[in-house]
Amino acid sequence: MNFDKLIRARKSTRSFKKTSPDWRDIIECIDAARFAPMAGNNYTLKFILIDEKDKIDLIAKYCQQDFITQVHYVVVACSNPSRTINSYGESGKIYSRQQAGTGLQNFWLKLTEKGLSTCWVGLFVESEVKELLKIPKEVNVEAIFPIGYSSEKADKRSNIELDSILYFNKYGEKKMKPDKKQTA
Numbered sequence: 001m002n003f004d005k006l007i008r009a010r011k012s013t014r015s016f017k018k019t020s021p022d023w024r025d026i027i028e029c030i031d032a033a034r035f036a037p038m039a040g041n042n043y044t045l046k047f048i049l050i051d052e053k054d055k056i057d058l059i060a061k062y063c064q065q066d067f068i069t070q071v072h073y074v075v076v077a078c079s080n081p082s083r084t085i086n087s088y089g090e091s092g093k094i095y096s097r098q099q100a101g102t103g104l105q106n107f108w109l110k111l112t113e114k115g116l117s118t119c120w121v122g123l124f125v126e127s128e129v130k131e132l133l134k135i136p137k138e139v140n141v142e143a144i145f146p147i148g149y150s151s152e153k154a155d156k157r158s159n160i161e162l163d164s165i166l167y168f169n170k171y172g173e174k175k176m177k178p179d180k181k182q183t184a
Contacts, residue, residue, distance in 0.1 A: 001113055010108060013117035014065075016148035020072040023051065025114050026147055030075070032110035033103035039095035042083040045103040045142070048076040048133055056146075058132055063124040063144060071146040075118075076129065077104055080139045100142045107145075117150035 001009065030047045038044070050056060051073055059076070060068035068074065079100045084092030104120075111118055121144040129141050168176045 006109055006113055010112045012119040013150040013152055014067040014119050015151045016070040017151045019149050021116055021148060026073055029107050029110040033107040036102035036106045038099045039084050040087045042087055044079040044081055044084055044096045045100050046078045050074045055132060062128040063121050065121055068146040071148040073147045075145040075147060077142045078135055078139045079142055104143060116147055118145040118147050
């Protein structure tokens with residue numbers, strides 16, 4: 001799939017088929033996250049692949065998202081900012097979160113390429129998820145991803161116009177000034 005089609009094919013799914021994906025495909029998608037940019041080459045992103053039904057059901061409860069119970073696999077993404085904080089001080093917390101986002105985008109795009117679907121779940125009771133999965137206190141739970149095959153029909157993507165998100169040289173400036181080299 002070419003890159004533009006891949007980006008446009010990515011969507012959030014909340015309804016899954018009963019068919020279980022191959023867990024090795026999910027591992028391959030997690031592997032794609034390793035190639036995202038990392039501050040000072042301090043890789044902070046970690047993944048927990050869950051296939052135990054009782055844990056998946058509890059995670060659905062902690063997220064207040066019943067659709068999570070439909071899947072055979074859930075991936076919990078975490079980051080430990082200690083290395084970036086050691087290298088960059090308090091800014092390391094921000095860098096850790098930024099690089100988590102880039103890694104998770106790689107992960108999600110690879111899932112899409114493999115024909116798998118997910119929904120980025122960002123609302124959850126972190127303390128409960130941490131306790132369930134034995135995640136250390138200093139580690140952040142970044143997101144939860146239920147993974148399966150979508151049972152939803154293809155929908156039209158909401159179209160956000162480029163003009164509504166792009167500014168030039170300062171916030172709110174809608175036009176690029178003419179290039180002085182070209183007008184001379």
